[in-house]
Amino acid sequence: MAISYQLEQTSSESRARLGKLKTPRGEIQTPVFMPVGTQATVKTMTPEELKNLDAEIILGNTYHLHLRPGNDIVREADGLHKFMNWDRPILTDSGGFQVFSLGKLRQISEQGVEFRSHIDGSKLFMTPEKSIEIQEDLGSDIMMVFDECPPYPAEYDYVKESMDRTIRWSKRCLQHQKHPEKQALFGIVQGGMYPELRKESALKTTELDFPGYAVGGLSVGEPKEMMLEVLNTTIPYLPEEKPRYLMGVGTPDYIIEAVRMGIDMFDCVYPTRVARNGTAMTRFGNLTVRNAVFQRDFQPIEEDCDCYVCQNYSRAYLRHLIKANEILGFRLLTWHNLFFLIKLIKELRQAIADDNFLAWRDSFYKNYQN
Amino acid sequence: MAISYQLEQTSSESRARLGKLKTPRGEIQTPVFMPVGTQATVKTMTPEELKNLDAEIILGNTYHLHLRPGNDIVREADGLHKFMNWDRPILTDSGGFQVFSLGKLRQISEQGVEFRSHIDGSKLFMTPEKSIEIQEDLGSDIMMVFDECPPYPAEYDYVKESMDRTIRWSKRCLQHQKHPEKQALFGIVQGGMYPELRKESALKTTELDFPGYAVGGLSVGEPKEMMLEVLNTTIPYLPEEKPRYLMGVGTPDYIIEAVRMGIDMFDCVYPTRVARNGTAMTRFGNLTVRNAVFQRDFQPIEEDCDCYVCQNYSRAYLRHLIKANEILGFRLLTWHNLFFLIKLIKELRQAIADDNFLAWRDSFYKNYQN
Ligand SMILES: [Zn+2]
Ligand SMILES: [Zn+2]
Numbered sequence: 157m158a159i160s161y162q163l164e165q166t167s168s169e170s171r172a173r174l175g176k177l178k179t180p181r182g183e184i185q186t187p188v189f190m191p192v193g194t195q196a197t198v199k200t201m202t203p204e205e206l207k208n209l210d211a212e213i214i215l216g217n218t219y220h221l222h223l224r225p226g227n228d229i230v231r232e233a234d235g236l237h238k239f240m241n242w243d244r245p246i247l248t249d250s251g252g253f254q255v256f257s258l259g260k261l262r263q264i265s266e267q268g269v270e271f272r273s274h275i276d277g278s279k280l281f282m283t284p285e286k287s288i289e290i291q292e293d294l295g296s297d298i299m300m301v302f303d304e305c306p307p308y309p310a311e312y313d314y315v316k317e318s319m320d321r322t323i324r325w326s327k328r329c330l331q332h333q334k335h336p337e338k339q340a341l342f343g344i345v346q347g348g349m350y351p352e353l354r355k356e357s358a359l360k361t362t363e364l365d366f367p368g369y370a371v372g373g374l375s376v377g378e379p380k381e382m383m384l385e386v387l388n389t390t391i392p393y394l395p396e397e398k399p400r401y402l403m404g405v406g407t408p409d410y411i412i413e414a415v416r417m418g419i420d421m422f423d424c425v426y427p428t429r430v431a432r433n434g435t436a437m438t439r440f441g442n443l444t445v446r447n448a449v450f451q452r453d454f455q456p457i458e459e460d461c462d463c464y465v466c467q468n469y470s471r472a473y474l475r476h477l478i479k480a481n482e483i484l485g486f487r488l489l490t491w492h493n494l495f496f497l498i499k500l501i502k503e504l505r506q507a508i509a510d511d512n513f514l515a516w517r518d519s520f521y522k523n524y525q526n
Numbered sequence: 527m528a529i530s531y532q533l534e535q536t537s538s539e540s541r542a543r544l545g546k547l548k549t550p551r552g553e554i555q556t557p558v559f560m561p562v563g564t565q566a567t568v569k570t571m572t573p574e575e576l577k578n579l580d581a582e583i584i585l586g587n588t589y590h591l592h593l594r595p596g597n598d599i600v601r602e603a604d605g606l607h608k609f610m611n612w613d614r615p616i617l618t619d620s621g622g623f624q625v626f627s628l629g630k631l632r633q634i635s636e637q638g639v640e641f642r643s644h645i646d647g648s649k650l651f652m653t654p655e656k657s658i659e660i661q662e663d664l665g666s667d668i669m670m671v672f673d674e675c676p677p678y679p680a681e682y683d684y685v686k687e688s689m690d691r692t693i694r695w696s697k698r699c700l701q702h703q704k705h706p707e708k709q710a711l712f713g714i715v716q717g718g719m720y721p722e723l724r725k726e727s728a729l730k731t732t733e734l735d736f737p738g739y740a741v742g743g744l745s746v747g748e749p750k751e752m753m754l755e756v757l758n759t760t761i762p763y764l765p766e767e768k769p770r771y772l773m774g775v776g777t778p779d780y781i782i783e784a785v786r787m788g789i790d791m792f793d794c795v796y797p798t799r800v801a802r803n804g805t806a807m808t809r810f811g812n813l814t815v816r817n818a819v820f821q822r823d824f825q826p827i828e829e830d831c832d833c834y835v836c837q838n839y840s841r842a843y844l845r846h847l848i849k850a851n852e853i854l855g856f857r858l859l860t861w862h863n864l865f866f867l868i869k870l871i872k873e874l875r876q877a878i879a880d881d882n883f884l885a886w887r888d889s890f891y892k893n894y895q896n
């Protein structure tokens with residue numbers, strides 16, 4: 157198998173756990189946050205900068221790279237790692253989430269999904285087999301099955317049918333993959349907000365024996381309590397000895413709660429997206445740096461932050477750059493936000509190692525306002 | 527005096543020369559190219575990256591910084607160096623060029639120029655005294671006098687009147703500056719495309735005994751031959767023992783010709799601006815990286831370039847980033863272009879040191895197509 161997971165320690169007070177994920181391109185400590193590199197770049201950052209932040213693994217987007225530059229070009233470049241100059245592990249999503257987000261631009265059949273490119277409107281067809289072939293062209297270390305992610309809210313019957321189709325598509329992905337020894341393939345649990353469908357999906361997906369499992373279809377607009385409850389009822393059906401990945405979650409409070417329930421891997425555009433909107437993430441909550449109140453504030457974003465940005469620049473300067481639409485402003489806020497989130501995960505890992513995760517969590521929440 | 531210039535060597539075959547410019551923030555080798563940091567940032571780059579490229583001095587824009595964030599804020603931040611985290615020398619322009627570029631948005635009187643902000647349309651008034659005060663707030667190492675830069679083409683009478691006013695404004699700037707021992711003030715020779723006015727301007731400006739002289743009002747749309755001829759007739763009226771700065775010039779061929787005539791300092795947005803448009807500067811001429819022909823070109827921009835970009839990324843990847851509007855693409859092209867131009871200046875200095883400037887120039891032109 158391309159990857160293997162080793163459970164290292166479990167919190168005595170919760171289901172939070174520490175582990176090691178061995179991949180063809182090195183070992184990853186879990187829980188881990190994976191910065192998103194949608195278009196073969198984590199927006200604004202060089203690979204060296206990501207390493208400087210201790211990013212251990214990044215995400216690539218199958219849908220986006222298929223459309224542009226085209227997976228054939230990435231294959232000719234000897235894969236995504238070489239193309240973008242990143243030699244640490246890469247996980248690629250399957251394109252499912254993006255295709256289903258296109259709404260009226262797509263049509264689903266048992267075979268796959270017909271959709272129109274958001275770039276030039278051209279008609280394209282994505283199937284489980286095609287998704288795997290693209291991900292093989294990209295050469296990621298971890299591939300994801302091509303799933304259907306139902307919207308929220310959605311009727312029971314629709315979600316049930318969609319969940320069953322995802323199971324069938326998952327089997328087709330498994331059968332189609334060429335090099336399980338080089339690229340791992342993770343299954344995805346769906347089932348919308350219906351606990352019994354989540355259970356059924358988890359049981360049927362784990363029966364297929366993937367090297368790792370993702371929980372998909374959450375954080376799609378449902379209330380936080382509902383999301384956490386669905387996650388809480390899903391995780392117990394996932395095997396202890398495999399890594400668990402919660403897709404599309406990247407805010408501190410969601411990450412902390414999901415880790416408490418036993419999640420190991422996260423990805424989200426949140427830290428990079430809000431940075432480009434002029435927002436810094438801090439342990440006191442978000443700081444809207446572009447606000448006028450920071451015009452003459454010559455303090456760093458966070459007094460105690462050891463990041464390059466907080467060591468060298470003031471809120472006033474960052475506000476100026478953002479207001480003036482300067483690329484350096486987007487760079488510096490992205491830098492700080494990724495540093496913040498990766499450091500948060502390191503602290504959280506240390507708290508599990510010290511077996512005082514719940515106390516650490518409480519003290520974090522005491523400061524944090526979202 | 528804040529700065530001093532030492533002439534080190536003169537080419538035996540031309541007026542090209544090597545020198546050292548001592549400033550309150552360190553010594554600069556001349557000829558030198560100054561990257562432009564319009565809004566308190568050299569677009570896309572951190573100060574550390576600029577140092578990595580051996581940028582010795584950068585430019586700041588009085589007009590832009592006056593409008594945003596406001597020179598009062600920069601002063602409260604302890605000056606532009608501290609505000610933007612750059613501890614090497616900074617030269618600030620006077621705002622004259624920007625104000626006069628506003629066209630119908632401004633009105634000139636003997637006292638100064640009334641203009642409207644390009645940001646919010648508010649009415650503002652700039653005078654020689656105001657320009658100096660702003661530059662003192664910014665705390666640059668080299669300030670420029672507030673001049674009028676006539677358009678091309680322009681009638682003799684208009685240019686004569688404008689040139690005379692620039693002389694009067696230059697005197698007012700000199701009289702108004704508070705700390706000549708901390709901040710140097712350079713004079714600017716104007717006179718449009720009329721050799722006799724250039725001569726008159728040079729004589730009257732040098733009479734005022736500035737620590738350095740700029741040639742302004744060139745590269746404003748006139749043919750290359752006219753520009754070089756005007757420059758050629760102007761420079762002999764500038765003293766040997768003071769630095770000479772050609773404003774707004776930044777393409778290899780113009781720089782080489784101006785150095786041949788005895789120019790020491792250059793600034794231009796060209797390398798950073800064309801980068802953001804998807805163009806790389808090379809010793810063979812410009813490479814429009816965004817062109818389809820580079821889609822599958824896995825070579826670096828320049829095979830022999832030692833820069834970070836050429837060592838790590840292909841034309842195909844850079845093209846992808848630019849087409850996808852990714853900030854990293856603008857960063858990487860800016861990086862390569864500044865590296866290219868600064869390295870060109872280093873080679874040119876070496877050629878003067880070896881006293882084979884003309885042979886070096888010929889061999890450069892053999893490859894270079896613009
Ligand atoms: Zn920070
Ligand atoms: Zn290069």
